[in-house]
Each structure stands twice: as C-alpha cells, then as structure tokens.
Amino acid sequence: MKRATVRQGRQLALSMAVMLVVSGSVQGWQADPPSKKPPPSSYASVNEPDFATTMSRMSNAKAGIMQRQKSLLQERYDLSDKPAKGVTMSRGKPIQEGVRVKLKSGSSWQQLAGMTPEEIKNKDLFPAGFMPLPHPNHPEGGMLFPHFEIERIKQQDNRDLTRFDLDFDLPDPFLPEFPQGIYLTTRPDLGDVSKGKLVTLDNYYELFNGLLNPKQLDGLRLLLTPFPQQQFNATADRRSVRPSQGVACFDCHANGSTNGATHLVGDIRPQEFRHRIETPTLRGVNIQRLFGSQRALKTVEDFTEFEQRAAYFDGDPVIATKKGLNILDRGSQVHDMAEFEELLDFPPAPKLGWDGKLDPAKATEEEMRGQAVFFGKGQCSSCHTPPYYTDNSMHNLQAERFFKPRMINGMMATADGPIKTFPLRGIKDTPPYMHDGRLLTLNDTVEYFNLVLGTKLSDQEKQDLVAFMRQL
Template sequence: MLLSAAVCSAAEPPPSSYMPVVPKEDFATTVQRMSAAKAGVMQRQKDLLNSRYDLGNRPVSGVTMSKGKAVQGGVRVKLSRGMTWEKLGGMSPEQIRNQGAFPAGFLPLSHPHQAEGGMVFPQFHIDEIKRQEQRDLTRFDLDFDLPDHLLPEFPAPIFLTTRPDLGDVSQGKLVTIDNYYELFNGILNPKQLEGLRLLVTPFPQQQFNQTEDRRTVRPSRGVVCFDCHANGHTNASTHLVGDIRPQQFRHRIDTPTLRGVNIQRLFGSQRALKTIEDFTEFEQRAAYFDGDPVIATKKGVNVLERGSQVHFMAEFQALLDFPPAPKLSVVDGKLDPRKASAQELRGQEVFFGKGRCSTCHVPPYYTDNLMHNLQTERFYKPVDVNGRFASADGPIKTFPLRGIKDSPPYLHDDRLMTLDDTVEFFNLVLETKLTTSEKADLVTFLRTL
C-alpha cells in the first residue's frame, strides 16, 4: 500500500508555486520535441483566434497612428448565430450567462501557448533586432499569434517631455544598443543617457538565456526592456503575468506603452506597484523569470543597483511623452470645439455622459490612477480557453487613454482588436445601452485623444 501511494505521488506531483530547476530531458531532446509540436500549437491558437474574431485588414479611411500607420476599424468580435449587438445589449448579465451568449471574443485571451508561456515577439521586431544586433529572439517552440496590421506602428515615434520642439526624436529608427548614443547624445543628460543604455542592454530572461531550459536554439544574451516597450512605446509583444498560480489562471499581458508614465501612480496591470522605480526593479528580479526568484538565480538574474541604475532607468522613462493630440484643449484636456468635428463632439458627450467612461478615465490624461474590478464573470460560466481558465479577472489598473489609437490591441490581455470592439465590450459590461450611432460617435472621439 505504501509503495502504491508513492508511485501515485510520483506520477501526480502536488501543486507547486515553484518551477522545476533540473530538466528531465537533455536540451537536444527538448528542442526536437517542442519544435515538432510547434505547428500544432500555433494552429490551435490560430483556430481560436479565427473562431473569435474577424482578423481582416480593414483600415479606417483617413485615420492613422502618430507616424502614419492605418488604424484598423470595425467590430471584430464575432457573435453567435442569430445574435445582434442590439439584442445582446438588451439582455441582463444573468440572461447572457445562462444562455451562454457572452461573445467568445470578450472572454480572456490565452497566451499563444498557455501551458508554456514566456515572452513572444512579433516577427518584425525579431527581424530588426537580428539585423541590428545579431541577437535572435526566435523561439523554437512557438511564434507570436496576432497579424501585423492589428498591432502598433513599428518603430514608433518617441516624444520627450523635455524637448517637445524636436517632435519624434527616434528619427524613424528602432532604438537599440547600436544607435542609442548617436540618437540621444546631446539631448539627454548623462544620467538619462545611462538609463536609456540600460533599457536597451540585454539581460537574461526565462526563455532567453544560456541554460539548457531556454527556448532559443543557441544560448541567448537575453532580452532588453525595449524589446517589448519598443521605442518606449509598445510593439504588442506578449507574456504571462508572474503574479498568479497555477499556470492556467495566469493572465496574458498586453504590453502597455511607457508614454506618459510620469503622470501615473500605479504600475503593472494588477501589481499596483507605486513607482516606476519599483516596477523597473521588479521586472528585472522577478517578472523576467515568471515571478520565480529561484529559477532566476539559476539563469543569471541581473540585480540592478537601486540608487543609480534603477533611478537612471526610471528618469529616462519619465521623459516619454504622450503623442500630440492637436484637437484637445490645453486647459482641461477636452476637445477644443473650434477644432473638433460635430461627430467628435457628440462622442465626447457620450464619453462624459451616458457612456460613463469618465468615471474611471478622467481628463486631462484620461485615467484615475486607480484599479477597478469589472466583474465580467457575471456574464459567463467558467471555461477553459486553450489552457487559460477563464473565471474572473479581478481588479485591473485604469490605463490612460491619451494616444489610445496608437496602442492596439486593447484590454490588459489583448482580447479586443479595435476601439470599436472596446466600446462594444464596455457597453455590455457597464450596461450603458448605447445606440449604434452613439457607439460610432464614441469611437470617433477616442481616436482624437
């Protein structure tokens, strides 16, 4: 009996907050096994995305991001057969839950491979880093999952609070260890320049390092902060939060822009860290290693010195400004009626009125620097979504809406592809019962921020 119990225990180890430190197979076997499974993993995610969304390339005429990339429009979340947004908006949360009518695209979105997790980068970023630095961010086990036209422009422009007269200081380039000095020497002070150097310096990370349980074929120098926050903005790279266990409950991360961090008072979608210094240090010590300091030690964690390195990195990040919004008043951050269209002004009325958006998104930066729990679980029964167990999100930070058209996809886990999707989501969750024209006006207003 004792032997039988021991065998059972070995076959089904008890749950653990820690990752295994010692691999159970050699690296060559891992590469062969996971490379062979890659096509199936990505096809499963592709099938999920296509079942939930219309991923077509349908730009909005005359609407672009700050550097000119087309903004995608239209509601991309698919409804079940026979359902309409008007009909859905008229149902109570209980009715939607009991009838299973909550749109699948409004459920939490899984990581491309939820069971594996880790940082995943769009191919355009992988290609540019390989060209500039000969550093390869390709994973042998999985790829990024969303199409390029639904992602932010790349490389994104950089606007500095200290030198607004310069406009985009990136000169149209992706800032890397190769060019940061030539681009910013003479614009930044020595502390800020050193902070930027650290933000583009590779450091070991869970999947990108020199150990035998990495996810790159060759040993990797690691990743840089600006691999996700490209040019101090975002390229929509994704990851899993390090805060939650077990694996199936971990949220996919929508990499937020670093623009405007100087006006923010909470950092991390759920961590609620209180300073950008806290966040910078936490990322290096734990988030880079899926929140496990034990495995971090093995893989070569880079412990930053708080009084200089962390401070310098934070000082540069605090210079990253929101993109220009020429239709907003400098007085209160609302639309200047002399510059805005009639539809944009109607949308602003919805935002501050019936839509109740301004309850959380307060001008001039359109955030209240708080966290809120939308309790979307009112609308659906717990369900597994490609290994992501969707039950409840909990409280999430109110991110600023300034420059929001530059930062698709939306919500904390990328589940909403366009601003049109976002308006439909909040109309349903907040039960505001907006009309079709009010929704269109609201989207038009959001594009001016």
Template sequence: MSVSVLIRSLFAVLPVALFVSFMPAASAADEDFAALVKRLQAEKPKFSTRQQGLLAQRYDLADRRAAGTTMSRGKPVQEGVRVKLPAGMTWDRLAALSPEQIKERQLWPAGFLPLPHPHHEAGGMIFPKFLIDETKKQTDRDLTRFDLDFDLPDHLLPEFPAAIFLTTRPDLGDVSQGKLVTLTNFHELFKDILNPKQLEGLRLLVTPFPQQQFNATDDRRSVKASQGVACLDCHANGHTNASTHTVGDIRPNEHRHRIDTPSLRGVNIQRLFGSQRALKTVEDFTEFEQRAAYFDGIPADAARKGTNVLERGSQVHFMAEFQELLDFPPAPKLNVFGKLNPAKASESEMRGQEVFFGKGQCASCHTPPYYTDNQMHNLKVERFFKEVTINGRKASADGPIKTFPLRGIKDSPPYLHDDRLLTLEDTVEFFNLVLELKLSEQEKKDLVAFMRVL
C-alpha cells in the first residue's frame, strides 16, 4: 500500500479532531526562532504591565509581616487581608448580603475572582526568580523565559529553600541543610538517610526532562536549547515555591486554570492528586505529568519535543516512594489526634479551634489529624458574580476542587487552587462569604491564629 493510500485510509476511520490536535504550532511552521524571540520580547512589557496593573487593582501587595510567627526555616508570615473591597464597602456589610444581592450589585471583590496566569493567553510554566537564580548557579540550567516573568512579589511566596522533613527520620528534623536539592547535591545530602531505591527516585525527581516551554525545539520559550524541567523545580525541596502554569486538561484556553503548585509534604496521607483530576495515586499523577501535563495535554507536542515515558515498575514507583517520605513540619502545639494541647496553646488559638470545628464549618472538609477528607467539593462560587473575562481568563464556574491538607498551611502561600488568596486572612474572608458563616471580627482573627499552628 502506498503512503498516500494509507493516509487516506486513516482519515476515513479516525476523527478529524485527532489530526487537528497533532498539527504543528503556527509559530513553529511560519516563524523562525530568532523572529519568534524578537516578537515575544517586544510584547513582553505590555503583558507584564497588564498583569501588574491587575494585581495592584486587586490586592495590597505590601510587605507586612505577622509578629511572632514564621515559616519552618524562619521566613516571616505575611498578615492581613490583602484583597481590596469595592469602594464604600466593608467586610461585615458584604457578609450581610445574599449571594444573589452580591452578584446583582457586582460587589464580589475582584481578588476573589480567578487569578489569571502572568500571560494567560500564552500560559506555560513560569518560575520565581530566586528559583531560576539558584538552579542556574548549581546546575548551569536556565529556567528564564524570554517572553514573560513571574508576577507575585517574593515576600508573599513560600520560603526558599524550604525545609525537608522525612517520615522515616523525624529525629533529624530539617534535612535540607538550608540547600536547594538539585542533581548536583542530592546524593551528598541523602546518601546516608535513604535506601538505594529511594535515592534513585529522588534522582529522577531532580532530573530535567523536556517540557512544552523548555526543550530543544524552535518554538520553546528559553533562549538556549533547554534540557527541560525537573519535578522538584516547581516542588522545590519536596514543598512548593509557587511556580505556576495553566492546567493542560481544560479547553478552550480562557477556561484553563492558573495552577497553584501544592506542597508534596504529606503525600503519603493523600488519596486524590491534581486539583480537579482526582487521580487516585501519586504514581498515576507522576506518570500523567510526564506524559501529558508537561505538554499541555497535546500528544503531538510531547512526541515532537521529547516526552519522557517513565517505566512504571523501575522509575515511577521509585519516584513515588521518595515523595511519600515527605512529612509535614512539626506542630508542637498539636496532640496525637491533631488537636490543640490546651497546656501549650494560647487563648486565641483555642477559640480559633472552637470556631474551626463549630461555627466556621471548616472541619466538614478539613478533618484532623491532617485536615483533609480526601474528597472533592464544589464551592459554587459562581453564585456571587457574573461571568467576566479578565486578562484572557474567563471567570465562570470552577467545578469541584479537592480538599488540600491544612497541616503546615502557613508555609504554603498563596492559597486556593489558583493562588487568588494571598494570606490566611484572605482565605477566612473568602470562606466567610462563600459559606455564609457571618463570623465576627474576633472569630476571624482567632481562626487565623489556629491555622498558623497546624
């Protein structure tokens, strides 16, 4: 059979949509790499200004540090509600209105709408500068994108490098030695505390593999041909550095969510993976990321750019075994059931626990000791606003989202599945409205105090 006859036969039996998804990107077909770089670099300031304008309109981005509380390695926790209210409105007055009234009068705070990617139409992985700098210093691998930069200020992000706690060696405390774990130092740091299988899993987690924006093709977004991205580039030290992306499993593009990189701490107690995908094991998620999410769910791009097809038994399982050793940070005020020890907790923290398990209804989803029910819940936030497109992101119904664990939550800003909430105070105001709780000002403060010691 000739090639032309074979192609005609394939089109006769396979859906046209399958072939459309395999078409090469227009930029790669019509524009050489030098022209692509020049064009996107010229457009970069416009989109950066647009995103920074949106952030300034939505949030108070000031560096305001909470007294007496830090993340695990000492970075100050940011305090205060950062979402800006509509002119003339107060949180109490807003909470007194029904969802229908808020929607009709368009009073839903802009900062509670979905947060777009730094350049939502372009999407793709984007890293904070501190991660880019340290990775380049250690490995000579450059994760800089020539078309856009990360958008949120460093003081609102998790500490870097993050502490590492292991379920198998809690006696050691933080085993990071204050270093970012990369391919250059993982063996030195872990050779005496991991077995060979776990060590090999860690090696794979810090090994870069081709990804949609970081690869060797002529439609990449790095100036130099790139080795790619490692799992622990986003989940730095098995935690998070707030690197972001757009989800690969939603279309059209304006409905795709900005991704909050969740911490890998406590993976061993979780039973759902991916904010909405509900993958059932970390092995499933690891394999899914390499085969699909790294390439925006486009099989043709994965094949062309160099997908890394991991072998389930000798690679995926090894990676999962290391991930499942990553523990939550110590919480000295909690007892073995995950609740406060009255002898160690403050009055405010004790009152906050009472709100959490009572009026606040938080424990309906976030059950101790790890403060997750391992289920999906639909908050139906679309009750409060009319559909609107913001910087390329259509704000509409989000659908069900998994319950993320709250253990160690103060170490993992910003919050919600798309980073729209910058502080714990923001999350309390958000859920006070969404769940129609009518919390008092003191109850809100006490609830934040409780979550900071989880």
C-alpha cells in the first residue's frame, strides 16, 4: 500500500513539473515560442562544424546556387558577346558595347525618362539590372575570384584560390583584361612595366629590381604575400579543399588594378543588408583623398591596414584572431605598401591634354560632342571633375526613389547610401561599373545616370557620351 502511494506521488510530481515547464513558470523562466528565431548577431560563430560534412553539404548545394544566380543575370542582362568595333582596352581586349540591361515588358528608355520616380516605383518599372546586385551566394558571401586569376596563380605560385562552394558569376567579356598593364608615375617613359605578365612573388623581383627603391620593392613584396583570410585559411571552416596560405592584396587588385573579383563589404549588419563590392582599381590612388566605396578612409595607409585587419575577415576581430590575423607594422610595412600603391598610374590617354580634356586636333567630332554633353546637359562633371574626373567626395544618388525594397537571392535591395566618386580616368579598362558591378557596359552606365539624374539625353547624346568616356 505504501509503495503504491509513493509511486502515485512521484507520478503526480512529475506531471506537475512537466506542466510547469510547458507553461514556462519554473522560477520565472519563460520558454521561447517554437517559431521565434534568435535575433541576428554582429559576430560570426567561432564553432567549427565537421569540415568533411560541411564541404559535402556545400559542394552538393553549389549547382543549385550557381543556377539561381545565372538565372538572375539572364533575367537582368543581355549577356551575349558583342564587342565594339575598333575599340579595345589598353592591352587589346575588346570592349563590350550596347545597353545590356533589359527593360520590363512594355516599357522603353524614352518612356522611363519621361516618368517621375514615384510613377516608376508604383508601376514597378525600374529595370532589374539597375537594382543592387547580390553576391553569387549572398547569405554566405566571401572573396570570390574569376577563373583566369585562379588558373594563373596555380601556375605561378602553386596556390589554389578555388572555392568548393561557389564559382564566379559574371562572364569573361564583361570583366577587365587580364593581366592589366602597370604604369608608374615615376617612369611614364617606360609604358607598361609588367611586360604582359601577372606580377606575383614568382617574378616581382625580376621585373622591378632596378625600377623601384628598396622600400617600394619591399612594399610590392608584401602586397603579393598571401595572408590568412575568412574563406582561405587553415581552419576547418575555410572554403577551400586544402588548408590555405591565404590571399594577397594583388589577388584581387591584380597588377595593381582589378580583375573583377567580388566580395561583401564588412561594415554592415545583418548579412542581407551587406553590399556586394566589385574590386576597384588601385590606379591613381596618389590623386585620391578617399578610399573604400563607402568607408571614406582618409589615407591609402588607412585603407591598406583596414583591408588586412577588417575586410579580410568580414569586419569581425574575433574570427580574425582565430583564423590568423596578420598585424602589419604601420611605420614600416604599411608605409612601404602604400608607397608602392601611390606609384600606380592611370593608363595613357593620348587624346587628352594636360587639363584632362580632349585635344581638338586629335579627337573625333563624336568625341568632342560627347565632351560637351559631359560638361553640360549630362551633368557628369558635377562630380567627375578633370583632370582625373573625381571630386574626391561622396554622393548619395537616392536611387531607392525608383523602387520598393525587396529580397533578391538573399540580399535586401534597398538604399545604397553615399558612394565615393571614383575617378573616370582609364574607365574603359575596368568594367563592370558601379560599386557592386551591376552595370556591365558604359552604355548601361549612361542609361542609369540619365534616368537617376533626369537629364533626358537623346540617343545621339548618349552615344557621343560613351565615345568621350572611352578616351579618358
């Protein structure tokens, strides 16, 4: 009898405990509703899942992710190879011509130019190719390199920049020529000092010994030296098959310019609000006073140190410590790297005079008309002032006036905010355009600004403007 009573008492106590836990009333503890997700954290997790399991899962998901991005690009753009006749980049790669952004069904550029931003927004007519461009896998993000950079680095440095989870997304015809030439402010008489080679640790000394002073030469060595980075490192949460030495500054800024490599900015949270960033060229940093598309860093030394300390690790110092933060000495190493960067000149522009404007004796009528549009009706010179075609400032175009915020492949397409005025010297060498690479050609760029600025250019004025910018 006693045993039955004890057993019944235990069962009653257990039932009451379960009821209390379910109701969330044990010592004031409240259970989270099953469907509630924890708020996003500013920090990435330092826990490492099993590498083999992660690689298998992400490798299997790769085809679907890349197909989703390919479909987005095909929906937005005409991706066919249509080189302009008689126009090339500095080392001979054909330049793509024509407007590649596709219009919404039933709309035209002329029609859009005659509408107010509110009308375009309410009717959802803002071209998809003018919207912010997501990373190929925006929820994951990270540095991503074009195949030609990956292949050449394998050959020369025996490093592998392949990611097992992603491939680069934009087609080769819309990327810069590879490798680009190197022009030095100190030796303009030499022209391209790269001799058509991709400069790496394998050949930099052979190419530059005797052209640079010892500080500049060591700065170049450091710019070519791989250091651990978020996706390329020795930890189990890397995105390369083998443990990696890391990446070098010039893996993205190939030959001191750009190869079109992409990343996500590190200074925005949560993840869906981070912007894709297309690698800008380092040519002409000596005449610039702002660095970074939105960060407004004030010196090239600040920029160099920021890249190593923060951008390499998505702006997360905890992860940086775990994966192998490389702390550079500001007074020697950073200084030397910046000193070399400040030697990188724009490519030759034989039709420009000392003031950055066209020499009438060398320019065509079309180019001269385009220059008049640039400094007049087109309003381009309001921000892009000669001779280098930048005002060293930042401007907010407020393009969000034209569309309602929306999720696109894991990215929240919304306001860009203030963006640095990048120099236009050498612009034909560095497609795609805008800070995130959303505009594939100069023709696309003209259409974008014609709409956003409301300049109402004619078709002929647009063509003339493109002809002018190709000479910068």
